[in-house]
Amino acid sequence: MxxxxxxxxxxxxxxxxxxxxxxxxxxxxxxxxxxxxxxxxxxxxxxxxxxxxxxxxxxxxxxxxxxxxxxxxxxxxxxxxxxxxxxxSVTLNTRDTAQRQLSETSSASESSDSFDEARQMSPFRKVAVIIQLSGVNFASSAVNGLVVVSLPTITADIKLDPSLAFWPTSVSNLANASTILLAGSLADSIGPRTVNLAGSIVTGAFILASGASKTGPQLVVMRALQGVGYAMHLASSVAIVTSTLPRGRPRNFAFSCLGLSQPLGFSFGLVIGGVLQDLLGWRAGWYIYGSLTLVLSAVATWALPKSLYGRTFWGTLRNCKERVDWVGALLASAFMALLSYLFAICGTVALSFGVTTAMELFSSLFFQEVQHLSALQTGLRIIPSLVVGVILNFTTGLFVDRVPALWLVTGSSVICSISPLLMAAIKVQSPYWTNAFIAQLLSPVSTDVLFTVGLIIISDNFPDDTQALAGAVFNTASQFGQALVLGIMQIVSTVVTKDNSGKSMPMAVMEGLRASFWTMFGLMMVCTLWGAVGLRKTGKVGLKRD
Structure with a gap:
């Protein structure tokens, strides 16, 4: 009643x-x-x-x-x-205040309308929504795989300055994290469908533009703009999932699919990138995944639920003016970008995501620069970590509501910390099946568990009408974590390599990589402690609500 x-x-x-x-x-x-x-x-x-x-x-x-x-x-x-x-009939002069009160009064009704629309969607269309959202994640992550496996070739081909060698990898995360909070606020104000469509198109267009880059600065700029488009997609994806699927196992599984698409896409980027680099050159993979993203953007025009805000164009503009904290969002973005610049153009937070990304990149450099393996051989050696990531993303959504979040986060972080420890102790001529293989198996454990658990916790603690902002908060942490840790690792690796310049080049590079792996191990210990303290009172998450 x-x-x-x-x-x-x-x-x-x-x-x-x-x-x-x-x-x-x-x-x-x-x-x-x-x-x-x-x-x-x-x-x-x-x-x-x-x-x-x-x-x-x-x-x-x-x-x-x-x-x-x-x-x-x-x-x-x-x-x-x-x-x-x-x-x-009432005559008033306080129009602006009244409009804000009217907007607040109707927000709960808009959420109810969204769920009514979701119930009317066919199962096939709901599946198409998840495929579209996951597909863009897949393509963007595949491009990250292309960068990792082809970085030495790209650096030589476009004559990228050695001091900027990691920029093609980190600048996308930096641009993403610097704009994703603003993108989330926009998605909550004008509707996630519009923001997602725009983000998907921008992402696909600049993936293609990155593949056509002729110089290092061009590639860096195109990758940064790709990160902006991907921020729009990530921020709105969470709102679309929460408005399409009810709380409980269906939503948990959808979040798992979003997480699954990233390691799966990265693995395809490694393998396809290695093959295409040897056959057609490093640019071919970019054209493939850019085209795939644009095709998925076309699918989104049919699949994604339409906006139910029911406002005119001018009403939407007024709503953006009133609901979006433009000054706060821009200051937050500027602060994050400046903070990242102090650490070699990187970001902050999300140590687990940062360490996992750094493990993938530095393992690739170890196989290519120290052991002198080809791009294809390197990609195949990193595949085990991605297979484990796929399995974890499938299974985490099924049991996340049965195990307390504290044990999931701390346990997975401890397991993941063993990976950089093994790589730090590896010898140059060690067989792959000893340290390196086990390290690749353990590397993704923390990130892939945290992806599902983190999204559920954050989405449950935000109101239904700010789910895009919830997704933006989570993805800001993960994207900045990757940018920050990559920046720290670049500093550590460069300094230690220069200190060992008297040794042969492979051995000097190995010392730099070894120091970076030790740093990753330390960061994972911090991540474990952080999770144990912060989640000590958190119980099970992802439970179904009536």
Missing amino acids: ANLVAVKWLGESEETSANRREQASLSEGEITPLDPDSECRAKHGWANINKGRSLVDRLVEEDSLKPYAVDESIIMATCTQTQVALAP
């Missing part, structure tokens, strides 16, 4: 409001419950908030009706639906 609440017209004093209600016989003892089956009782001036909201919005737009404010302190009666009183 919902509460029937009286209204107090804006600009009206408490005394005048009380007199008006008394004159209208609206005192607590005289109120007559309304028929719950009727949409509107004109003689009483009542309108159903769920079905009358769009009419009210239109009248407000046309200046035919000034909005109202709800006096929540007056509970008059109960009925089966929440209803709000509207005056036949």
Whole structure:
């Protein structure tokens, strides 16, 4: 039973409001419950908030009706639906304040409409939504795999300065993390569908542009713009999933698919990149994955649920002005970018994601620069970590609601920390099946568990109408973590390599890599402690709610 609440017209004093209600016989003892089956009782001036909201919005737009404010302190009666009183005609001068109150009053109704739309979607279309969202993740991660396996070749081909050698890898994460909070706020204001479509198209276009780059600066700029587009996609993906699927195992599995697409795409990028680099050159893979992203953007125009905000163009602009903290978002983005610059153009947070990405890149450098293996051979040696990642993303969504988050996070972090420890102790001529193989198996454990657990925790703690911002918060941490750790590893590796310049080049490079692996091990220890302290009171997550 919902509460029937009286209204107090804006600009009206408490005394005048009380007199008006008394004159209208609206005192607590005289109120007559309304028929719950009727949409509107004109003689009483009542309108159903769920079905009358769009009419009210239109009248407000046309200046035919000034909005109202709800006096929540007056509970008059109960009925089966929440209803709000509207005056036949009211003249007010506080339009902006009223519009904000009207927006806040209708936000819960918009969320309800979203779930009604989700229930009406066919199972096939829901599957198509998950495929589209995961597909863009897949293509973007595949490009990251191309960068890792082809970095030595790319550096030589476009004559990239050695001091910028890691920029093609890290600048995308930096641009992503610097803009994703703003993208999340926009998605919550204008609708996640619009933001996701724009992000997918921008991502695909600049993947193609990166493949056509002729110089190092061109590649770095194209990768940065690709990161901006991918930020729009990531921020809106969480909101689309939460509005399409109910809480519980279906949503958990959808989040797992989003996580699964990343290591799966990275593995394809490594393998396909290694093959194409030997046959057609390093650019071919970029053209393939850029085209795939644009095709998925076309699929999104049909599959993604349409915006249910019901606003006109000017109403949407006003909503963006009122709901988006532009100054705060821009300051946060600038702060993150400046903080990253102090650490060799990198970001902060999410140690687990950063260490996993660094392990992939530095393992590739070890195989190619120290053991002198080809790009294809290197890709095949990194594949075991991605196979484990795929398995974990499938299974984590199935048991995440049965094991406390504390044990999942700390246990996976401890297991993952063994990976850089093994690589730090490896010998140059050691067989692959000893340290390196085991290190690759353990490397993704923490990240792939954290992806599902983290998304569930964050989405559950944000209101339904700010789910895009929830996704932005999570992905900001992961993207900046990757950028920050890569920057730290570059500094460590470069300094130690220069200190050992008297040795042969492979041995000097090995000393730099070894120091980086030890640093990764230390960061994973910090990550384990961080998780143990921060999640000590957290129980099971991802439970179904009625």
